Amino acid sequence: MIRPSTSLQFGILFCLAPLAMATISFFWQPFDITELNISNRLKSVSLTHPFGTDHFGRDMLTMIMVGARTSIAVAFVAVGIGILIGVPLGLFAATCRGSIIDDGVMRFNDLVFAFPSLVIAILITAIAGPSAFNAIIAIGIFNIPVFARISRAAALSLWQREFILSAQVAGKTGFRISIEHILPNLMHILIVQATIQFSLGILAEAGLSYIGLGAQPPTPSWGRMLADAQTMVSLAPRLAIVPGIAIILTVLGLNLLGDGLRDALDPKLRGSIKK
Amino acid sequence: MKYHFKLLLSAGILAASMGIQTVQAAKTSITIALQLEPPHLDPTSAAAGAIDSVLYSNVFEGLTRFASDGAVIPGLAKSWEISGDGKEYIFHLNSSVTFHDGSTMDSSDVKFSLDRARAEDSTNAQKALFSGIENVEVLSSDKVKVTLASPNGSFLFNMAWGDAVIVAPETIGEIKTNPIGTGAFKFSNWVQGDKIELLRNDQYWGTPAHLESATFKFISDPSAAFSAMMAQDIDAFAGFPAPENLVQFEADNRFQVLVGNTEGETILSTNNKMPPLDNVKVRKAIAHAIDRQAIIDGAMFGYGTPIGTHFAPHNPDYVDLKANSNYDPELSKKLLSEAGFSEGFTTTLKLPPPSYARRGGEIIASQLRAVGIETEISNLEWAQWLEEVFRGKDYGLTIVSHTEPMDIGIYARPEYYFQYDSSEFQAVIEALNVESNTQKRSNLLKKAQRIISKDYVNGYLFELAFPTVANAKITGLWENAPTQATDLTDVKWTD
Numbered sequence: 001m002i003r004p005s006t007s008l009q010f011g012i013l014f015c016l017a018p019l020a021m022a023t024i025s026f027f028w029q030p031f032d033i034t035e036l037n038i039s040n041r042l043k044s045v046s047l048t049h050p051f052g053t054d055h056f057g058r059d060m061l062t063m064i065m066v067g068a069r070t071s072i073a074v075a076f077v078a079v080g081i082g083i084l085i086g087v088p089l090g091l092f093a094a095t096c097r098g099s100i101i102d103d104g105v106m107r108f109n110d111l112v113f114a115f116p117s118l119v120i121a122i123l124i125t126a127i128a129g130p131s132a133f134n135a136i137i138a139i140g141i142f143n144i145p146v147f148a149r150i151s152r153a154a155a156l157s158l159w160q161r162e163f164i165l166s167a168q169v170a171g172k173t174g175f176r177i178s179i180e181h182i183l184p185n186l187m188h189i190l191i192v193q194a195t196i197q198f199s200l201g202i203l204a205e206a207g208l209s210y211i212g213l214g215a216q217p218p219t220p221s222w223g224r225m226l227a228d229a230q231t232m233v234s235l236a237p238r239l240a241i242v243p244g245i246a247i248i249l250t251v252l253g254l255n256l257l258g259d260g261l262r263d264a265l266d267p268k269l270r271g272s273i274k275k
Numbered sequence: 276m277k278y279h280f281k282l283l284l285s286a287g288i289l290a291a292s293m294g295i296q297t298v299q300a301a302k303t304s305i306t307i308a309l310q311l312e313p314p315h316l317d318p319t320s321a322a323a324g325a326i327d328s329v330l331y332s333n334v335f336e337g338l339t340r341f342a343s344d345g346a347v348i349p350g351l352a353k354s355w356e357i358s359g360d361g362k363e364y365i366f367h368l369n370s371s372v373t374f375h376d377g378s379t380m381d382s383s384d385v386k387f388s389l390d391r392a393r394a395e396d397s398t399n400a401q402k403a404l405f406s407g408i409e410n411v412e413v414l415s416s417d418k419v420k421v422t423l424a425s426p427n428g429s430f431l432f433n434m435a436w437g438d439a440v441i442v443a444p445e446t447i448g449e450i451k452t453n454p455i456g457t458g459a460f461k462f463s464n465w466v467q468g469d470k471i472e473l474l475r476n477d478q479y480w481g482t483p484a485h486l487e488s489a490t491f492k493f494i495s496d497p498s499a500a501f502s503a504m505m506a507q508d509i510d511a512f513a514g515f516p517a518p519e520n521l522v523q524f525e526a527d528n529r530f531q532v533l534v535g536n537t538e539g540e541t542i543l544s545t546n547n548k549m550p551p552l553d554n555v556k557v558r559k560a561i562a563h564a565i566d567r568q569a570i571i572d573g574a575m576f577g578y579g580t581p582i583g584t585h586f587a588p589h590n591p592d593y594v595d596l597k598a599n600s601n602y603d604p605e606l607s608k609k610l611l612s613e614a615g616f617s618e619g620f621t622t623t624l625k626l627p628p629p630s631y632a633r634r635g636g637e638i639i640a641s642q643l644r645a646v647g648i649e650t651e652i653s654n655l656e657w658a659q660w661l662e663e664v665f666r667g668k669d670y671g672l673t674i675v676s677h678t679e680p681m682d683i684g685i686y687a688r689p690e691y692y693f694q695y696d697s698s699e700f701q702a703v704i705e706a707l708n709v710e711s712n713t714q715k716r717s718n719l720l721k722k723a724q725r726i727i728s729k730d731y732v733n734g735y736l737f738e739l740a741f742p743t744v745a746n747a748k749i750t751g752l753w754e755n756a757p758t759q760a761t762d763l764t765d766v767k768w769t770d
Contacts, residue, residue, distance in 0.1 A: 034641060034644060035641060035645070036569070036573065036637070036638055036641040036642075038569040038572045038573040038638070039569075039572070041572075041573065055519070055573070055634070056573055056634075056637065056638065056641075057573075129653065130653070130654065212654050216652055216653060216654065217636070217637045217640070217652050217654075218637060218640060218641065218652070230497070230498045231497045231498045231501060231517040231519055231520060231630075232519050233498070234501070234520065234523060235519055235520070235522070235523070
């Protein structure tokens with residue numbers, strides 16, 4: 001067992017924090033944030049309110065905890081959409097490599113790639129109405145070509161390997177080979193890519209919520225906390241700093257995790273290929 | 276040679292510094308920011324208040340006009356006579372009034388403007404102001420007679436609106452891009468999306484303006500407004516959009532903060548035809564579930580006056596009816612169960628962009644949730660809001676400020692977006708429209724306020740405050756906003 005790299009350790013640490021906060025918030029929240037207590041607004045940092053209270057008198061710590069739920073849920077489902085549709089597409093294209101189907105699938109992916117993703121996400125939420133659900137769809141659609149491309153490229157090189165050749169000689173169909181031999185050897189690449197996409201998903205959700213197209217009030221969201229804080233920065237800077245740091249640490253953590261996982265999972269470094 | 280050069284240089288520096296000083300001492304221009312940019316520049320053909328915010332009294336004037344305290348005072352008409360039956364008004368116009376293009380303003384222009392506004396095909400946004408006019412007759416070049424179908428006590432008030440300004444037939448074609456009026460400032464330039472520039476009208480018939488030029492900048496984003504003001508890129512901001520920042524401006528001696536009152540009744544508009552809101556008990560329950568002070572504090576940082584009906588509290592005819600809808604969640608729950616909604620219900624809450632609506636909406640949603648009413652909040656842009664809520668009437672609740680002066684008459688229009696249809700109320704407004712006796716008018720206005728308060732047509736929240744942040748050296752800005760206007764005629768810099 002190789003000792004986990006520093007980036008992996010920090011990555012896990014930074015990622016566990018929001019995950020733990022989100023999980024705890026399902027069972028216990030320090031304060032009720034659905035009830036606004038105006039007379040308690042803009043209270044500074046104290047023992048009862050470790051991050052103070054916002055302009056509606058809600059506890060900032062609770063807001064961050066519940067906001068983590070929104071961020072994680074949106075990013076998780078969006079990455080899920082990307083993997084569940086993108087990976088089969090990529091594997092299918094690799095199986096029919098060189099054919100018109102392969103070309104068709106990949107050019108379609110190129111087409112989706114050619115659109116500026118966040119702008120299209122804005123368009124989708126503007127047409128379908130702003131909500132967390134529409135944000136998930138918008139972010140998810142642009143994860144599809146990412147996973148399709150990466151899995152096709154990796155699968156193509158695997159198709160040249162001897163153990164695949166022997167599987168073909170043994171009479172396995174392209175579909176079975178893709179599932180039984182190609183996919184397991186793609187896993188490490190997909191996991192690393194998923195962590196990267198996860199961090200991009202959290203950023204995208206924060207961005208959409210910031211411009212009012214993500215989760216709608218009263219659902220707390222880190223991006224909307226930033227937007228609400230905008231005119232109050234000079235009054236209470238922590239209103240922007242707290243959610244800002246939450247976003248930064250989570251995104252940084254996911255990127256470190258991705259890096260660390262790549263080092264840990266790369267079969268070339270471990271010198272083994274699953275047959 | 277060297278000596279000469281030094282002398283020249285120091286003289287130059289001295290001259291330059293003196294030059295700077297003289298420029299500062301005699302500052303004769305102002306850059307004033309507003310949140311909304313006008314869609315075009317014709318105040319007589321659009322409802323957009325932003326047009327009046329730039330042009331009212333600066334470029335365009337009417338027969339009468341609003342003073343900064345809301346009183347109706349003579350404008351282009353220096354005096355008037357009213358016949359005994361209250362149907363005939365003879366206006367005596369100021370002589371030697373010219374339009375900015377040099378042509379004279381006389382009674383034929385008045386006839387043209389009023390006839391144009393009340394014509395069949397008129398696009399005037401407030402046609403009701405002119406509907407009582409039967410005939411406009413030119414008596415002489417400075418005398419005009421207006422005949423009304425029936426006496427109308429608010430006729431002079433109506434003529435003071437920005438929609439009733441006097442325009443010239445020769446220049447009406449291009450009014451939307453090149454407005455020609457009679458005011459103390461003439462229109463100079465409009466950079467769309469950025470600014471409108473005005474220059475002093477040196478041929479002005481009345482007291483000329485102190486400023487030589489004025490620039491209106493349009494800054495819609497509240498945080499950009501804050502930074503522009505702090506950096507002193509702008510000299511004043513009329514209707515400052517972020518009440519949370521006012522404390523900082525007050526503490527800074529470079530600035531002055533004027534908090535005036537407006538005609539803006541901020542209300543929780545309710546769709547009176549949408550079940551279950553068509554039930555007066557449900558509307559009463561909503562009214563009692565709302566804590567106005569929490570909304571004023573939370574959304575407006577304390578700037579605003581609570582109201583209990585659709586009427587400006589600084590108006591002498593205002594009746595304090597807040598007691599009809601005091602904050603009482605227990606009563607609210609009781610009313611809901613009497614109405615058959617002991618389990619509560621769900622409705623929509625559609626919010627336009629201003630912070631009173633967005634923040635106020637979150638607070639109201641939480642207060643309604645406390646009595647069992649769930650609201651689905653959706654944040655809309657103004658265009659969407661006008662389409663879905665105002666015209667489409669596809670909403671349960673919304674929050675908006677009605678900034679027109681004396682606009683209680685909108686409750687007599689069953690097709691208006693509240694969809695409130697009360698024959699009792701309509702009869703009161705009908706009587707009001709033909710009443711010219713001040714005491715009787717006052718009684719009718721009070722009666723009208725009581726009817727809408729006891730019918731709980733809308734949730735009455737607060738009268739919008741009008742915060743103006745300005746450089747401490749500026750005087751003469753309007754503190755209150757009796758109509759949407761940024762009157763610069765009396766504005767000047769002091770040292």
